[in-house]
Amino acid sequence: xxxxxxxxxxxxxxxxxxxxxxxxxxxxxxxMERLTGxxxxxxxxxxxxxxxSSFAEPQFQHRLTDTIVNGQxxxxxxxxxxxxxxxxxxxxxxxxxxxxxxxxxxxxxxxxFALIQITDVTVQHRQIRCLQNLIKELxxxxxxxxxxxxxxxxxxxxxxxxxxxxxxxxxxxxEYLMAKANREGCQLAVLFIDLDGFKAxxxxxxxxxxxxxxxxxxxxLKQTVRQTDIVARFGGDEFIVILPTVCDLSxxxxxxxxxxxxxxxxxxxxxxxxxITASIGISLYPSDAGNVEDLLNKADRAMYVDKKFGKKYNxxxxxxxxx
Amino acid sequence: xxxxxxQRDALTxxxxxxxxxxxxxxxxxxxxxxxxxxxxxxxxxxxxxxxxYFSSCIDSSSGHIMSSSLQFGQxxxxxxxxxxxxxxxxxxxxxxxxxxxxxxxxxxxKNELLDTDFDVVKEIGNIILNPVVGGLGNLLATxxxxxxxxxxxxxxxxxxxxxxLQKNIYALMLKTLFSIADTQFCGTIxxxxxxxxxxxxxxxxxxxxxxxxxxxx
Numbered sequence: 001x002x003x004x005x006x007x008x009x010x011x012x013x014x015x016x017x018x019x020x021x022x023x024x025x026x027x028x029x030x031x032m033e034r035l036t037g038x039x040x041x042x043x044x045x046x047x048x049x050x051x052x053s054s055f056a057e058p059q060f061q062h063r064l065t066d067t068i069v070n071g072q073x074x075x076x077x078x079x080x081x082x083x084x085x086x087x088x089x090x091x092x093x094x095x096x097x098x099x100x101x102x103x104x105x106x107x108x109x110x111x112x113f114a115l116i117q118i119t120d121v122t123v124q125h126r127q128i129r130c131l132q133n134l135i136k137e138l139x140x141x142x143x144x145x146x147x148x149x150x151x152x153x154x155x156x157x158x159x160x161x162x163x164x165x166x167x168x169x170x171x172x173x174x175e176y177l178m179a180k181a182n183r184e185g186c187q188l189a190v191l192f193i194d195l196d197g198f199k200a201x202x203x204x205x206x207x208x209x210x211x212x213x214x215x216x217x218x219x220x221l222k223q224t225v226r227q228t229d230i231v232a233r234f235g236g237d238e239f240i241v242i243l244p245t246v247c248d249l250s251x252x253x254x255x256x257x258x259x260x261x262x263x264x265x266x267x268x269x270x271x272x273x274x275x276i277t278a279s280i281g282i283s284l285y286p287s288d289a290g291n292v293e294d295l296l297n298k299a300d301r302a303m304y305v306d307k308k309f310g311k312k313y314n315x316x317x318x319x320x321x322x323x
Numbered sequence: 324x325x326x327x328x329x330q331r332d333a334l335t336x337x338x339x340x341x342x343x344x345x346x347x348x349x350x351x352x353x354x355x356x357x358x359x360x361x362x363x364x365x366x367x368x369x370x371x372x373x374x375x376y377f378s379s380c381i382d383s384s385s386g387h388i389m390s391s392s393l394q395f396g397q398x399x400x401x402x403x404x405x406x407x408x409x410x411x412x413x414x415x416x417x418x419x420x421x422x423x424x425x426x427x428x429x430x431x432x433k434n435e436l437l438d439t440d441f442d443v444v445k446e447i448g449n450i451i452l453n454p455v456v457g458g459l460g461n462l463l464a465t466x467x468x469x470x471x472x473x474x475x476x477x478x479x480x481x482x483x484x485x486x487x488l489q490k491n492i493y494a495l496m497l498k499t500l501f502s503i504a505d506t507q508f509c510g511t512i513x514x515x516x517x518x519x520x521x522x523x524x525x526x527x528x529x530x531x532x533x534x535x536x537x538x539x540x
Binding site: 058059062063066070071072073074075076077078079080081100102104105121124125128131132135 | 348351352353393419420435437438439440442443445446449453456457460466467468469470471472
């Protein structure tokens, strides 16, 4: 029976050391022999600190004493302490071996012993590190996908040259703001803006300079209106501003004049100065039109009237002629 | 069962020594200075420990609490818990491992606890609870048998009792602050004791207070 018990003890997949009250080794199992290269004969009866150098350190010595004298259970995490029993093959140590250790009291005929159990957790640690890296990689990938989605969404809804809203996003906002104005019983204004003589600038200075002009024009436009106003490039040299709430036409006219003041004048096209003006037409919802199409048509027509005759009227933006 | 001011003072002095020992062992293990503040002591019945009391005591915004516990027994028995907010667990583990969580760390790095992190919490609980429970055994001159520490995550919802304690159980609450590298953690040591054990502890404290012994713990 004793030999069966010893056989079982030696077959365990963890290290077992039993220490008596004078800290001498009583049991040293096969796992310990295989790991350290020290046999039972070389260890039993020896002070544990002599055969297992961790126990020469005060912190482990004290905890071993606590177990034998006070009956305390102690647990040591491999991630904090790394290795308690050093393998005979020091090359193994380079692999960052991790061991958990547990010390608990055992009593035999009122005689106290400390049972030291050492478990190799290197594989678990390695798996956890792999899992951590995998999760990090996944998080990075998810982030990249999110960024790509956001970028694609932005590209789909914004004008690539000026960064302003494009037609699609403009229509979305206009429909939403018209419904909101309807619900709240207020008015909104649409300002249709077109650059005068843009084709001539394109023909004279080339398309690249034309693009520079459009970009600078968009910046000035954006800086002139409130953050809550919507600015979109409708196409070519056409821009639209939505003023989500206006009291009346004069308020929309005031904003139109501000825009004109900001955009009319000199533009520096990489060292070449050009002068431009803009024509602006205004339509109000719901007084001028009841749907998106009519509202834009009226603002567009008003803009053409401004382009043709507006300069005669002190450059006031034009409200559509009532039909 | 209320503690008188004298009893509270005596228990505070006694447990402060135990907690001081724990801090010293913990500092040695993690290789950096760890301070534990003088514990604030309270004795409560299981009925007094409502979820809201518990949440305010542990200071957990999410209601999740990290618990490391060990049972002790023989003629004097009970269960000791080290409790702290789960949201601080990862930071506590990182500081003990001398690792830093960067500002740019992913949510996973900041919050998720791995098996190895649970092992660290287990050892921290073991280091703090052993001197406290051992001190209790010494004070009452009784031999205690300890279980191995267990770590679990508890959830305390506002509309439920904590479920930690059974009826007729008293809780000796020791609220302390851990300070590691300018970071503070709110930890509570809860020692759950039966009526007999509490009476025995109080009687011992009363004896000491009355005889005005030079208390040597």
